[in-house]
Amino acid sequence: MSNEVLWLIIGMGLVTYLPRVAPFLLFKGKELPVFVQSVLKNVPYATLGALIFPGILLIGESIWYGLLGAAIAFIVAYIGANVVFVVLSAIIVLSGYSLFIS
Amino acid sequence: MAELLLQSREVPFRKGLQAGVSIAIGYAPVALTFGLLAKTTGLTFIETVLMSMVVFAGASQYMALSLISLGTSIFEIIFTTFIVNIRHFLMSTALNEKAEDDSLIKKALYSFGITDESFSVIATKDGVQKTGFILGVNIIGYMSWVTFTALGFVVGASLPHVLQESMAVALYAMFIGLLVPSMKGSLKVVYLAAVAAALNTIFTFTGALSTGWSIVIATLMSSVLIEVIEGIKRGNRQNEQ
Numbered sequence: 001m002s003n004e005v006l007w008l009i010i011g012m013g014l015v016t017y018l019p020r021v022a023p024f025l026l027f028k029g030k031e032l033p034v035f036v037q038s039v040l041k042n043v044p045y046a047t048l049g050a051l052i053f054p055g056i057l058l059i060g061e062s063i064w065y066g067l068l069g070a071a072i073a074f075i076v077a078y079i080g081a082n083v084v085f086v087v088l089s090a091i092i093v094l095s096g097y098s099l100f101i102s
Numbered sequence: 103m104a105e106l107l108l109q110s111r112e113v114p115f116r117k118g119l120q121a122g123v124s125i126a127i128g129y130a131p132v133a134l135t136f137g138l139l140a141k142t143t144g145l146t147f148i149e150t151v152l153m154s155m156v157v158f159a160g161a162s163q164y165m166a167l168s169l170i171s172l173g174t175s176i177f178e179i180i181f182t183t184f185i186v187n188i189r190h191f192l193m194s195t196a197l198n199e200k201a202e203d204d205s206l207i208k209k210a211l212y213s214f215g216i217t218d219e220s221f222s223v224i225a226t227k228d229g230v231q232k233t234g235f236i237l238g239v240n241i242i243g244y245m246s247w248v249t250f251t252a253l254g255f256v257v258g259a260s261l262p263h264v265l266q267e268s269m270a271v272a273l274y275a276m277f278i279g280l281l282v283p284s285m286k287g288s289l290k291v292v293y294l295a296a297v298a299a300a301l302n303t304i305f306t307f308t309g310a311l312s313t314g315w316s317i318v319i320a321t322l323m324s325s326v327l328i329e330v331i332e333g334i335k336r337g338n339r340q341n342e343q
Contacts, residue, residue, distance in 0.1 A: 002149075004176060005145065005149050006149075006152075007176060008166070008170075008176045008179060008180065009149070009152055009153050009156050009157065010156065011176065011179075011180035011183075012153070012156070012157045012162065012163075012166060012179070012180055012183045013156035013157050015180055015181075015183050015184035015187065016157050016158070016159045016162065016183060016184075016187045016190070017213075017214055018184075019184075019187055019188050019189075019190045019191035019194065020187075020190045020191075020194050020213045020214060020216045021194070021209075021210050021213040021214070022191060022194070023191060023194040023195035023197075023198050024194060024198055024206065024209040024210060024213050025206065025210070027195065027198055029198045029199050029201065029203070032199070035329065035333075037199060038329050039322075039325045039326055039329050040195060040196040040199050040325075041196070041199075042290075042294050042324070042325035042328060042329055043192055043193070043195075043196040043225070043321060043325050044196065044221065044222060044225035044226055045226075045281065045284060045290075045291045045294040045295050045298075046294045046295065046297070046298035046320070046321040046322075046324040046325045046328075047189070047192070047193065047218070047221070047222070047298070047317070047321045048222055048226075048277050048280060048281040048295055048298075049281070049294065049295030049296060049297070049298035049299035049302070049320075049321075049324065050298040050299060050301070050302040050316075050317045050320045050321050050324075051218055051222075051274075051277050051317065052274055052277045052278060052281070052295075052299060053299035053300075053302060053303050054299075054302065054303040054306050054307065055274060056271070056274040057303075059270040059271055059274070060267070060270075066271070066274070069268075069271035069274065069275060070274065070275075070278060072275075073271075073274070073275035073278035073279060074278055074282060076279075077278055077279045077281075077282035077283065078282055078286070080283070081279075082124070082279075083124035083276055083279035083280060084123060084124045084127055086275050086276065086278065086279030087124060087127055087128050087272050087275045087276050087279065088127070089275075090271045090272070090274075090275035091131070091265075091268050091269055091271060091272060091275070092268075094267075094268035094271055095264050095265055095267075095268040097268075098264045098267060098268060099264055
């Protein structure tokens, strides 16, 4: 292994771990102001929104590919299916789409 | 009694492993592709697997590959990695409020495994989350990530192209699968996700912010904005009474 790549991996590992661990060292939990706590409770749902869009639009050559995947996942999830099933059905439908339609 | 104690420790861990199965499945295609790309970028098998073991952050690992092939300096790649992963600070802060009280060492240990996906699985569950549960979710995701990175390096190129392509949807489908059940029960969740999605899309397409910052700022703005609006609404209702 080249030294350069090793240092790169170590450096990347450190700067990735730092933001992950820092809040646990800085805050004990439950001592932040009520407003901040409420905002933090919102973070998971807002994060999910930002993680899905626009990323999913960019996975195929046209945005329709991603939108189709999003629609399938949404419908299957809405019916109340397990997350594993949501993931698999999106993959299967998109594979079928590439094979037979486009 | 000892057995009972042991059980009560093991159950959250096992539940965590179960809750993490969707992550393990979602990671498989992404890690396979990473392994494959790392090989074509010119990394050795050891380097590729080591990067997944030490960094454990998909987006930045992909970015590192494209920067390596562009001949970017190590310092720049590390700095970019930091920017891309700074959003974990927000997630860890939010998770810290939800996690059960435990020793700092245990928290420092499981915090290594906090990713967009494990955070989403843990944080969308109601109530206080046990250390064992968090550890379980993170460990099964980590094992999948590392294993499938190695597998991708070895066999990735022989997967059918159509499947390689469609597997790109896996993680997004998982995020949708996690978000939708919460959306059904709460209009607030719908607003939170929609506003953050819209802001992130605007920031990305206008090129106003890099991906790392864009997600952080969009998430923060949406979380604060919706909370403020809700506060004002609540205030109005109280005034009317």
